[in-house]
Amino acid sequence: MKKINYIVFIALLFTAMGCGKDFLEKNPQAELSPEQLTTQEGVEGMLTGAYALLNGNLNGTFGNYGAAPSQWLLGEVTSDNAHKGSDNGDQPNMNLLERHSPTSTNDNLSNLWVRCFEGIQRCNNTLRYLAALQGGSGIKFPEARAIEIQGEARLLRGHFYFFLARVFKNVPLITEATKENAVDNRTDIYPQIVADLKFSVDNLAAVNSKQQVGRVNKVIAQAYLGKVYLYQKKYAEALPLFNSVIASRANIETLPYTDNFDITKENGPESIFAVQHSVGSDGSGGDNGNVGDILNFPYGTGLPITCCGFFQPSIDLANSFKVTAAGLPYLDGTYRADPYKSDFGLAGADKTNYKVNRTLAVDPRMDYTMGRRGVPFRDWGIMQGDSWIREPSNGGPFVAYKNVIEAAQVSSGTGPGNTNVTGLNVNIIRLADVYLMAAECEVEAGSLGRALTLVNNIRTRAAKLPGKSADGSPVASYKVSVYPSFPTQEYARTAVRFERRLELSLEGHRFYDLVRWGIVKQTLESYFGFEGGYFAYLKPVLIEPRDEYFPIPQDQIDRSGGVLKQNEGY
Template sequence: MKKITYSILLITLTVIYGCKQDFLDKVPQGELSPVQVETQEGVEGLLVGAYGLLNGNVNGTWGNYASAPSQWLFGEVASDNAHKGSTGSDQPNMNLIESHQPTSTNDNLSVMWRNYYEGIQRCNSTLRTLVAVQESEERFSDERSVQIQGEARLLRAHYYFLLRRLFARIPYIDENIPVTEAAVQPNDSDVYPQIVADLRFAVDNLTATKYNNEVGRVDRIIAQAYLGKVLLYLGEYDEALTLFNAVIASRPAITGLNYWDNFDLDTENGPEAIFSVQHAISPDGGGDNANVGDMLSGLYGTSPVGCCGFYQPTIDLVNAYKVDTNGLPYLDNSYRNNPYLSDLGLSGSAKTNYSLNTSLRFDPRLDYNVGRRGVQYLDYGVMPGDPWIRDPAYAGPFIIIKTMVPQSKFASHTVAGAAYITALDVNLIRLSDVILMAAECNIELGNLGEALRLVNLVRQRAANIPHKTLDGTEGGTPAADYQIGLYPSFPNAEYARTALRFERRLELAFEGHRFYDLVRWGVAEQVVSSYSSFEGSILEAYRGISFAPRNAYYPLPQDQIDQSRGTLQQDPNY
């Protein structure tokens, strides 16, 4: 199957709608006039350009971290799952995201706003030009025309959703608003109804088969999963559950699928993948179409990657993978008792001679998500601890795995000399995510038995994960006492919610969901405060983090307010 190539040549068709100083202030800048792209080829090129923003990158490689499709900064670092990493003085504006002290001048907010409104504008350009082509002699077939509309509107809904759940108060601009008026659109109404309308159109008009069999295209299954997700955020559980059940029925049983296949270059886009951002190294070896958003998570120091040391797992998350004698997690947070710290705080011979305690009981997903000293890390060798970490005393002794690729793949799947820029795809929605969202709907609808079955399906698949060994060989010494059990029952809704929420954390760690989950559940303040008390007792940098109700959303970027000539109004909480 073919991927869409997010070609820079095709994307340049959109420069006629490119931006000057402001994402809304669109004026012609390219060599092609609007009339010149009012052809079938022009519309298809504009649509590919709209897909191009899925990787959060307008051009170049550096500087797109905040708009990463993985949402590692806002979705994970802002939660209890991950630290910014690196050193305390590096990227200080990221520190303000992690400590929930955002200001309207934080450059990470501007990056999110600019890049994803660029994606919205590309979708609008596609739809606007399609109308002109359909009024000409070179019109598309009705079937392809409605498919293009479905693809563009689903992409537009995605970009708006990313912005809506981050900022709350954003302006809505569609293809019917002239570019001359786009800059003065107010942000005085909720955009969720328009997001839902776009997704409903996509569900009704896209096919289950991707156009041209290009794996990067969106289709009806993606539209159903995405509409279900948005409806879940809105508390419309009945309809969301119907959509999730349709998606689940379209895929094989989760228990027969390999967990790591979702994060392996050779097996990505498999049956569990629902909506994935496609990444590739360009033919010239460049990284514009690669996974530039996650590049800072490259391992530091003597590791084969050599840069950059950001995005480290929290001690709290690592310990959350502990299980009791029944293989079940400690839902009461007692996993924090006698915490496992690897070699953190050791010195002298104790540090040098540190030996991994393989008797600790852990969920096997731990060592597929987290790199820890004494355990084989991909094909890099045994993780040595501090030599691969930029500042362990600041951000802890653990490193991330899901964003890296094997050393044996560097030549073909990373930028030469910059192995931290990879071709690894990013999962936006995958099957286990859908199953757990369906379980959540069932809990809220009172169907605890079905919720139990669905959560246990995800845990049963996790129980089938091959156990990591100290030397990475099959049959070697296991790196932990790996156990995972199934819940015997959900005695009440509150217990079921706790189990479901814990399971989402374990299963989907580092996939950009955690902070947004905490906010929509209404527990962010409680969780962040509890996390800070624990984490801060071990690592000073995370002591005293507070979360106020306003921190559920971020302030609008001040540069955008200034450029709107007073039209955009700041969130009154800021």
């Protein structure tokens, strides 16, 4: 399904701009009247407009970073997985997020708030006008489609609210029934998110009646409700939902890992809920594309895409892919011993003559997650190191991989005149995520055998990834083995959490995982102690209780007349 690049305006209050009575009887230019919207076409248009906000874009391609569906900034750069990248002076408010010292005027936070609430308002308007249509005297929807529209709108509303709750925690609840101009933000909104998603689970079919790619359905609702339950630590409620999703798809071991990041393989069997991106065909110049990741490509001359050097994987993340002689992760954190840094910190002849360490024992997912010097990078050729990086001393020696498309796909897969806006979809939830969330539930239930099976399904699939070679030889000693057992619950818990990092790194989950696991302070302070040894701007960074969430945008507090309250500590 194509995204749309227009906003449906709802005129509820008209302003007289002339003195003639006949003017008051005319609809304002470029606005639709309630009568026009209280139709099947009007309601369907408003619902499509709600889908349109999934890519976080209201107007234009630049500036949508905080609202990116990939959550690269607020879900990854704020964690131990990635640096902002680029140079220190570019987008300084992102530096503050990486160091966990943002202010309430940070434009990236306001960006997410405004986009999500615009999406919520579009969902609310869809529900409001649907109710008016079905209760009126005009031509109504068949009952089945009316209920399906409610399920779609409520799932999308739950999604927007979930994105807000993870970042801000204290969020005002506004539904189609809300009449107040300003709403207090000290009420827990999770019950409403759950209610919306439960309605969608109960009322959506496995295949949407519109049969359009990108429409939400029952399977998506089950996965999303399970995820929300997981965030609430309601493991017993979440697990049956995850099991239903797993049963609806092929065994993950049969599904190629790389299909998740291939523009020609989108919406395949592993994709559960994906934001649909479109470029070129709508003439928008990329407004309907992946605008949130517009900055996140290698930076250098002669490259297929050359902007803008942001979103660089951390040295810590690179080393987490190292494996023991048995082919298992270093769960105890000793992967940081004798750290691998590529050519970072080298100078002179050592820098010029650097050769990739072909004996480095790593999980092959490393080279499908990040680009590193001496290793083939998609069909772009051998990653050349510093010449592909804007400021290595600021962002490190690695570049992001999963959000990048093949060079051969640039002409057809990027926006007209805007090659760093791609049509690559972003997976909000994919099947591997569901497997690992189910494994989490099994661990907490004490079902270590099933948790072991689920994790090993993911690792067996990873072992099938082809290792990369240069000059006829492998560029690493690739190895992935399955766990022989989970001897204790604590060991299993650590293994599942580590597997989430390896499998889902740079996909927007990491910081939120650390928060919900209750380990954000010890994890990030340890990380800053390690990573700060290479990047002085990261040391020291202390994590306070407030840092599990971010400040409410000050302009929103001001507009509410003080009804909205700032999060504690900001």
